[in-house]
Amino acid sequence: MATAESRGARLGRLERSALTGVLVREAVNYSSYWKSSTFSSTVEPTIYLLAFGFGFGSLVSRIGGYDYVDFVGTGTVATAVLFSSAFPAMFGTFVKYQFQRTYDAILAAPVDTEELVTAEALWIATRAGAYGCVPMLVAMAFGLDPSWGMLAVPLIGWIAGFGWACFGISIAGYAKSFENFNYVVSAVLTPLFLLAGSFFPLDNFPQWAQVLANLNPLHHCVVLVRHAVFGWNGWRDLARVGALAVFGLLVWRVAIHAMTRKLID
Amino acid sequence: MSGELAIRLRGVVKRYGSITAVDHLDLDVPEGTCVGLLGPNGAGKSTTMRLLTAQAIADEGELEVLGFKLPEESKQARAQCGVVPQLDNLDTTLTVEQNLLVFAHLYRISRSERRAAIERALVMAKLVDRRDSRVDKLSGGMRRRLLIARALVHRPRLALFDEPTVGLDPQVRQELWALIDALRTEGTTILMSTHYIEEAQRLADTVLIMSHGSAVAAGPPSDLVLEHAGHEVLEVYGPPARLAEVEAEAGAAGMRTRRTGTSISILGVDGSNGFSIDGERRPANLEDVFVLLTGEEIA
Numbered sequence: 001m002a003t004a005e006s007r008g009a010r011l012g013r014l015e016r017s018a019l020t021g022v023l024v025r026e027a028v029n030y031s032s033y034w035k036s037s038t039f040s041s042t043v044e045p046t047i048y049l050l051a052f053g054f055g056f057g058s059l060v061s062r063i064g065g066y067d068y069v070d071f072v073g074t075g076t077v078a079t080a081v082l083f084s085s086a087f088p089a090m091f092g093t094f095v096k097y098q099f100q101r102t103y104d105a106i107l108a109a110p111v112d113t114e115e116l117v118t119a120e121a122l123w124i125a126t127r128a129g130a131y132g133c134v135p136m137l138v139a140m141a142f143g144l145d146p147s148w149g150m151l152a153v154p155l156i157g158w159i160a161g162f163g164w165a166c167f168g169i170s171i172a173g174y175a176k177s178f179e180n181f182n183y184v185v186s187a188v189l190t191p192l193f194l195l196a197g198s199f200f201p202l203d204n205f206p207q208w209a210q211v212l213a214n215l216n217p218l219h220h221c222v223v224l225v226r227h228a229v230f231g232w233n234g235w236r237d238l239a240r241v242g243a244l245a246v247f248g249l250l251v252w253r254v255a256i257h258a259m260t261r262k263l264i265d
Numbered sequence: 266m267s268g269e270l271a272i273r274l275r276g277v278v279k280r281y282g283s284i285t286a287v288d289h290l291d292l293d294v295p296e297g298t299c300v301g302l303l304g305p306n307g308a309g310k311s312t313t314m315r316l317l318t319a320q321a322i323a324d325e326g327e328l329e330v331l332g333f334k335l336p337e338e339s340k341q342a343r344a345q346c347g348v349v350p351q352l353d354n355l356d357t358t359l360t361v362e363q364n365l366l367v368f369a370h371l372y373r374i375s376r377s378e379r380r381a382a383i384e385r386a387l388v389m390a391k392l393v394d395r396r397d398s399r400v401d402k403l404s405g406g407m408r409r410r411l412l413i414a415r416a417l418v419h420r421p422r423l424a425l426f427d428e429p430t431v432g433l434d435p436q437v438r439q440e441l442w443a444l445i446d447a448l449r450t451e452g453t454t455i456l457m458s459t460h461y462i463e464e465a466q467r468l469a470d471t472v473l474i475m476s477h478g479s480a481v482a483a484g485p486p487s488d489l490v491l492e493h494a495g496h497e498v499l500e501v502y503g504p505p506a507r508l509a510e511v512e513a514e515a516g517a518a519g520m521r522t523r524r525t526g527t528s529i530s531i532l533g534v535d536g537s538n539g540f541s542i543d544g545e546r547r548p549a550n551l552e553d554v555f556v557l558l559t560g561e562e563i564a
Contacts, residue, residue, distance in 0.1 A: 011340045021371035025356070028367055032358040101354035108318045108348035109371040110340045265281070265312075265321035 011110065014118060018111045022119035025106070030127075037088070041131040045080035049073055049135050052199050053142065064201040066230065073139020074229050075198030077132045077153060078160065078221040082193060085128035085161040089168025090181055093120070093259075097172075103263055113260045121165040121252065128161025129154040136229070149228040156228060159241065160221040163248035166255040173258025197222045217247040269296045270329070271423045271454040272317065277326030279312055279478075286312040288478035289326070294456050296422075299449045301469030302458040303551075305559050309478040310458035311351060314427045317456070318343055331423055344373065347416035351427040353408055355400045361411055362387070362396040365418055372419035382418050389444070390414035406437035413444060417453075424448060426457040430464060442467060462552045472551070476559040486551050493557055494521075494549035495533025501544035502528045511542055523556045532557065 030037070049072055057068045064071060096102040106116055133154055140146060171184050195202070195209070196218035202210055213219045220240040227233050272294035279287040287309045294300045302310050315321035317330055319339035328335035330342040355364055365383045374382050387393045390410040400408060409429070417424065429445065430438040438461075445468055449455055459465055465472050466486050473483040482489055501511045508529045515522045521532040532553055534546070 011344070017373045018371075021367075021373070024370040025367045028359060028363050029356060100356075101350070101352055102356065104320065104350060104352075105348075105354040106371060107320055108343065108346075108350070109368065110344040110373065111371060112340060263320070265279075265315060 013112070014115055018115040019119040019122070021109065021111060022106060022116055023123055025102075026120070026123040037084075037127075038131070041080065041084040041127075042134040044083055045076045045135045046138050048079060048199075049076045049138055052076075053139075056199070064203065066226075067143075069139060069142050070144050070230075071201075071226075072199060073135055073142065073144050074226045075196075075222050076135040077157065077225045078196055078218050079193065079198055080135050081128045081132040081157045081161050081221060082164055082189070082218060084131040085124050085164035086168040086189060088127075089121070089124050089165040090172050090175075090184070092124075093169045093172035094175065094178060094181075097259075097262060103259075107263060113263055114256050116263075117166075117169055117256045117259050118252070121162055121169060121255065124165035124168075125158050125162035128165065129158035132157030132161065136225075144229070147229055149230075149232065152228045153225055156221060156224045156241075156244075159244045159248060160217060163217055163244060163251050166248065166251035169255040170251060170258045173255065173262045192216050192218050195219070214243075217244055220244050269332075270294065271296045271331055272300075272456060273327070273329040274313075274316075275327040277313075277316065277328060278324045279309075279316060279321055280324050285478055287316065287323070290475075290479055292473060292480065294423075294454060296454050297452050298470045299445075299455040299457065299468055301465035301472040302456065302475060303460065303462065303465045303472050303555060304458075304475035305460060308475040308559065310460075310475060311427055312478075313475075314348075314425055314456075314458055317425060318346065318348055344419075345422045347419070347421035347424045349413050349416045349424070349426045349429055351431060353412060355408060355412060355415070357401040358399060360397050360399055361390075361392050361403070364400060364411060364415055368415045368418050374419050382420075386414040386418045389417065405433060406440060409433060409437065409441060410444065413441070417448070421453065423454045423456070426455065426459075428459055429457060430459075430461065438464075462550075462555055466551045474555060474558050481558045482554065489554050490549050490551055493532070494553040496535040496549060497533075497546050498549045498553055499531040499534045499542065499544045499546055500525075500528050501531065501542055514542065521557065523553060525556075 052072045053069045060068050062068060103116060107113065136144065136150065136153060171181065175181060195213055195216055197213070202213050202219070205213070220243050224237060224240050227237050270293055272292060274290055274292040277287055277290045278285065290309070290313065292313070302313060304310050312321055316323055316328060316335070319336040322336050331345050333339065333342040335342065356367065359367070362383060365386050369379045369382055387396055390413065392407060392411060392414070395403065395407065400411065403411065413429070426445065430441050433441070442464070445455065445457070449468070457468065469486065471484055472486050472489060474481050474489070482493065484492070501508070503511070508524070511529050511531070512522050515531045520534070523530050523532065530553060531542070531544070532549060
């Protein structure tokens with residue numbers, strides 16, 4: 001009898017209850033560290049915004065047809081998204097499997113690696129979508145005019161944040177030690193962050209660099225946020241959303257692969 | 266439902282590169298019993314535990330847990346298992362109650378039953394009045410109890426304990442034994458790995474002794490003792506040279522011996538009349554069997 005009852009339907013992949021379980025864990029944990037996390041995710045991009053806004057802003061008042069403060073204020077949304085997704089994903093994932101062994105505990109429950117990675121990325125993406133709005137709100141305090149398109153900014157941040165979260169999880173999955181992250185930060189994240197068009201337009205870059213920028217998901221995020229705030233550019237923006245979605249889906253699968261290798265012997 | 270197997274392993278092999286951690290292991294855990302997996306460090310106990318939750322995937326062999334085939338149906342099996350890991354992996358910045366709440370979700374306890382399940386777990390772990398304490402403020406014993414309660418919050422049919430009392434002082438160990446014993450009395454099936462012989466002897470209905478990845482003996486502790494070490498053991502103390510002499514003498518008489526560090530134990534002396542070495546007679550125990558079967562040398 002017990003057997004008949006217990007066999008039942010085979011549990012599927014990406015079950016809602018498994019995702020919820022992992023998300024609840026993150027949400028409950030967040031209640032214990034939200035202050036420090038909110039502090040770093042908001043103060044950092046704000047400093048960039050103020051430094052560039054007042055630094056460059058005193059030299060150039062308008063750039064690419066925008067007030068410079070508006071230009072940087074919208075551009076640093078992508079920076080905030082990156083800082084609150086790729087970095088916590090890299091370090092948090094590493095700490096959770098290596099030091100806290102949290103993932104060992106979760107995988108002993110009815111949760112598969114695919115569900116674990118997906119839920120972690122969803123959580124980080126949601127946070128990144130929210131924290132991404134901070135520079136825009138700060139820019140509003142400095143005179144950025146409100147617009148309806150701003151309501152799309154958290155969503156753009158969420159899509160980009162999901163990809164960067166998966167990117168960070170993948171790096172943590174393949175990294176042998178904490179020190180490995182230095183290579184990724186220096187060789188990958190810093191160039192992508194500077195060549196995104198957050199602080200200066202890429203129009204004056206050589207042609208090849210502009211083509212390359214289209215492979216930078218952060219660049220699409222920057223442009224989409226600006227267009228959301230100042231006016232959409234039709235199909236081209238839709239293509240950029242598509243590019244972010246493809247990036248997210250690809251690194252999602254990579255992250256699952258990396259973590260399965262790491263967590264399952 | 267007696268006779269049903271909660272765990273059934275046949276010919277299970279798990280290799281890590283050139284090392285074979287589990288080597289053609291057969292293991293039966295009948296429902297409602299407590300089985301002890303006994304072996305020295307490195308015998309493959311922890312790997313076996315990881316295989317049972319599909320956190321390690323076997324290279325060969327058949328694995329069934331609660332009637333589910335592993336690794337394909339592992340998630341169903343895990344839904345009805347509770348795992349107490351060797352290393353504490355509680356969320357240390359959360360409170361006792363929050364830790365239980367998280368696992369009530371992970372183990373899919375329905376909303377209407379969640380509250381009651383958490384209360385029951387708090388009572389079991391004797392942590393009702395520490396429910397709001399952060400885990401990093403708890404003593405080692407309390408953390409262990411919480412780790413166990415967390416694994417049992419959903420009333421699993423099968424509990425897997427990996428070295429449940431390793432590194433704890435005797436008082437805490439006894440407290441945990443009482444907890445595990447109560448669980449056993451309730452009818453939960455238990456598989457427990459340990460290298461503490463006393464733990465296995467006290468709690469396990471049957472013991473499986475592992476060495477180098479495979480089972481070297483299995484059965485109720487008392488049967489194993491009788492079979493491998495007889496009723497009585499002669500314990501002879503003396504300087505090393507004397508011990509070597511005694512060892513040779515007993516070996517020549519066809520007796521089995523084992524070293525204890527300070528003495529030599531001559532096993533199964535019950536029937537041997539005329540064996541004239543002076544020493545202390547004592548009942549044979551599981552430790553005699555353990556050392557005899559898993560070897561005296563530490564690899």
